[in-house]
Amino acid sequence: MVVGDSIISSGNSTSIPKGMILGFVTSVVPEKSTSNYQIKFRSAANFYNLEYVYVIENKQAESIKEMLDNVKKKNQ
Secondary structure: OOOOOEEEOOOOOOOOOOOOEEEEEEEEEEOOOOOOEEEEEEEOOOHHHOOOOOOOOOOOHHHHHHHHHHHHHHOO
C-alpha cells in the first residue's frame, strides 16, 4: 500500500457493499517492532456538501454474517 492508493470495500461486511470507494491513502508508516503499518486516509465523501444520502439495503447481509461467524469459529 502506498500514498495515493484507493481504499475500496471488500464486501466482507454486512453494512458496506462490495466495491464502494471509501477513500485514498494519505500516509503509510511502519510500526516499530511489528509487521503492522499505521495507515491514514482521506475520505472519498465530502461530508460538508452532502445534500442527499441513500440508504442501501444489503440483501446478502445474513449470508455474509454467517460466513464471517464461521471463519471466526475456525480461527479460535
